Amino acid sequence: MTHRRRTNVLPRGFPPLTTSDNLISMPDISATEAARRFSEVLDSVEHDKSHYTIVRRGKAVAHLEPVSSGRGNDVKKILRRHEADNEWARELAELRSLIEIEDR
Secondary structure (H helix, E strand, O other): OOOOOOOOOOOOOOOOOOEOOOOOEOOEEEHHHHHHOHHHHHHHHHHHOOOEEEEEOOEEEEEEOOOOOOOOHHHHHHHHHOOOOHHHHHHHHHHHHHOOOOOO
16 A cells, blocks of 8 residues: 655645745635634644645735744854854944934
């Protein structure tokens, strides 16, 4: 028996997929429906890596999507391994002092 991984499979009764402005298939789901079926929606996000746009009164108010795997720990490790460049910090401070902020 072979098992096929489900992709972009919505629980029964969910609206059809739409394409967002960043070309990720992301179904719209009303805030009420998301609340009623929160466990199913969360399972879909966790296991199927689904993305949802939560809509209230016809307006998109939130996106629900999987947490990215990067949390900055790798960047912090790299920064800790290298010494700070004091010359760069001095040049940056000098450049910042040259900036004039306009009042509008």
